[in-house]
Amino acid sequence: MEVKILGISGSMRKDSGTEHAVQEALKAAQEIDADITTEFISLNSKKINTCIHCDRCFKKGTLCALKDDFQEVQKSFLEADGFILGSPVYNMNVTPVLSAFMSRVRPTYLVHPGHFTRKVGGAIAVGGGRNGGQEMTILNIHNFYQTYEILCCGGSLAEPAGAMLWSRDGSREGAKNDAPGNMGAVRIGKRVAQTAAFLKFGWECFEKEGKNIYITQKWFDY
């Protein structure tokens, strides 16, 4: 059974520290089992416009109507079983491009209800400061996961939220040199891969027995 883990780097730089960290996590994910496959996408080469709240998606029940590179990333996002989203810390938060991506995922609710309840995600943040807002950045990514019913996967006992890297000089080299941060990336990669495999296998087992364990819920049906 193939289990696909998608890593996305939210840095706009080439050869960035975040790219490095997400790639480390994906390498570790692959070590879990031969059935784990990975895909890496860097948003630095993508044009992803911000959501303009036009509500065309809501009115017509479609995916996002804005046409740019988002559609290509969305395809991979819909196909994957697990996610590792990484962002450089910008003002104690995710980057604008990652934020734009996260907002554009919104109408998947309408077209694929319940799709993401089977998925799991982990988070990585790379900052120029030792305590520069990595936890806040990870929280933002976790909030995104929770908004779309994606299960949040934590990291290790030492870094419960996810992987936090400190790049002292703000470069890829600096991120590579942060040994504890890299251990965190490895840990989150493995944990996401394990959890994605359990989830996929579990859902398939129930379905093979003809059981439907999905809790149906209409949006805003309180």
Ligand SMILES: Cc1cc2nc3c(=O)[nH]c(=O)nc-3n(C[C@H](O)[C@H](O)[C@H](O)COP(=O)(O)O)c2cc1C
């Ligand atoms: C606009 C901007 C805001 C930033 N804000 C923070 C911050 O709040 N905290 C921090 O630790 N680093 C901050 N940084 C530094 C980057 O997080 C740091 O250089 C990081 O290593 C870049 O990762 P990358 O190589 O993956 O792009 C900021 C950088 C930029 C350009």
